[in-house]
Amino acid sequence: MTKTSHVTIPSTGEKITIQDGKLQVPNQPLIPFIEGDGIGPDIWAAAKRVLDAAVEKAYAGEKKIAWFEVFAGEKAYNQQGEWLPNETLELIREYLVAIKGPLTTPIGGGIRSLNVALRQELDLYVCLRPVRHFAGVPSPVKRPEDVDMVIFRENSEDIYAGIEWESGSVEAQKVIQFFQNEMGVKKIRFPDTSGIGVKPVSREGTERLVRSAIDYALEHKRKSVTLVHKGNIMKFTEGSFKNWGYEVADREYADQVFTWAEFDRIKAEKGTEAANQAQNEAVAAGKIIVKDVIADAFLQQILTRPAEYDVIATLNLNGDYISDALAAQVGGIGIAPGANINYLTGHAIFEATHGTAPKYAGLDKVNPGSVILSGVLMLEYLGWQEAADRIYAALEKAISQKVVTYDFARLMEGAKEVKCSAFANQLIHNLE
Ligand SMILES: NC(=O)C1=CN([C@@H]2O[C@H](COP(=O)(O)OP(=O)(O)OC[C@H]3O[C@@H](n4cnc5c(N)ncnc54)[C@H](OP(=O)(O)O)[C@@H]3O)[C@@H](O)[C@H]2O)C=CC1
Numbered sequence: 001m002t003k004t005s006h007v008t009i010p011s012t013g014e015k016i017t018i019q020d021g022k023l024q025v026p027n028q029p030l031i032p033f034i035e036g037d038g039i040g041p042d043i044w045a046a047a048k049r050v051l052d053a054a055v056e057k058a059y060a061g062e063k064k065i066a067w068f069e070v071f072a073g074e075k076a077y078n079q080q081g082e083w084l085p086n087e088t089l090e091l092i093r094e095y096l097v098a099i100k101g102p103l104t105t106p107i108g109g110g111i112r113s114l115n116v117a118l119r120q121e122l123d124l125y126v127c128l129r130p131v132r133h134f135a136g137v138p139s140p141v142k143r144p145e146d147v148d149m150v151i152f153r154e155n156s157e158d159i160y161a162g163i164e165w166e167s168g169s170v171e172a173q174k175v176i177q178f179f180q181n182e183m184g185v186k187k188i189r190f191p192d193t194s195g196i197g198v199k200p201v202s203r204e205g206t207e208r209l210v211r212s213a214i215d216y217a218l219e220h221k222r223k224s225v226t227l228v229h230k231g232n233i234m235k236f237t238e239g240s241f242k243n244w245g246y247e248v249a250d251r252e253y254a255d256q257v258f259t260w261a262e263f264d265r266i267k268a269e270k271g272t273e274a275a276n277q278a279q280n281e282a283v284a285a286g287k288i289i290v291k292d293v294i295a296d297a298f299l300q301q302i303l304t305r306p307a308e309y310d311v312i313a314t315l316n317l318n319g320d321y322i323s324d325a326l327a328a329q330v331g332g333i334g335i336a337p338g339a340n341i342n343y344l345t346g347h348a349i350f351e352a353t354h355g356t357a358p359k360y361a362g363l364d365k366v367n368p369g370s371v372i373l374s375g376v377l378m379l380e381y382l383g384w385q386e387a388a389d390r391i392y393a394a395l396e397k398a399i400s401q402k403v404v405t406y407d408f409a410r411l412m413e414g415a416k417e418v419k420c421s422a423f424a425n426q427l428i429h430n431l432e
């Protein structure tokens, strides 16, 4: 065992590394975890047991995760007086792959959100959130099985970068005066009482996100990548996201994709029929269609025509809203997984889409599905598909057995409601 100031690293494991852009995963990878606040301890304890049992079932002792705890959030604050100790960041940087429970956003103080800070510090520019329906999960829509989307949410820019100043502050006044005096801005409706937020969106940030989405679509043989934006209003941020997205697709993936930008070019030159024919030929040749939709229209179409959407590439705030909306469509936030990834450095932190649900803290009540499925994404990222597949099957079986936590039980006929830990027991029992 190696003991740093607060963390004990087991001597049995080895580091995950990256070589030539490819993750090198030993049989006993050292993986740091953050338990999380609120419901974090309950769901993490449940998830860890399920992940370990699935790995044991799949590899009979040949592979095993060497977990070690690192600290953030309330636990770190109570122990060390810091919400996000530098040691935690450095250890995740060094060990590449980590998993976390949800973290409370500290009220007041310098850190706006610990989750966002972790993503920014490690430049985890993709927030990957796959959303699909598991048979039998109660849903508010008629055909939840039509939802099978993978969200690539830009994770490092946009209004989430946290560049904002409070109404009435010296800084807000200074920025407003700069806008008015030097930039000719006359449209701030109530300048004396406005807070100000800044929305940075870059070409580099957009390109690396859209590349990741297209690479994923190619690797997983998906049909389309949709750029979701509000570019009709925010022309130089969301609108540029769309334009840069099309440009990178046309420039770097010309043989593998057909974009609606290309469709428009053909239409302008040769008419609609020729453009439709080019698109049909591209589909027949197995090319991925890269298209776009405006965010508000997208939010109604995921309810009315979800089957038309596949891989989604979008900006940070849109992605946050879309993740929860789609999660609700397939049975709720209790089973919506996520990952924050930098595909270039290999760094990744896996985490549930939901938050700390403080009213349920310590009750052993909530659904651990979201953090379990985030762990499954992690197993897939490590290349341990055999273990991942066993958990998917065990979860599907538990739902068909109608042994579920409160969130599903309240929507299902004849369900047996079990606690968080008992739901994990059921999954472990179901592992084959
Ligand atoms: N990545 C992260 O760590 C995130 C952290 N947060 C933080 O979490 C805190 C609380 O945020 P809040 O807005 O209440 O959102 P939460 O996601 O924590 O909770 C909202 C509701 O979602 C449902 N829910 C959440 N988790 C589960 C689960 N595992 N099983 C079943 N149902 C679940 C519950 O619904 P019901 O009441 O219907 O039972 C709950 O009341 C804030 O400090 C926020 O900043 C928020 C989002 C992400």
Ligand SMILES: O=C(O)CCC(=O)C(=O)O
Binding pocket: 104, 105, 113, 114, 115, 116, 320, 323, 353
């Ligand atoms: O960090 C937070 O508190 C909220 C983040 C969030 O809602 C998300 O990433 O989905």
Ligand SMILES: [Mg+2]
Binding pocket: 320, 321, 323, 324, 353
């Ligand atoms: Mg969210």
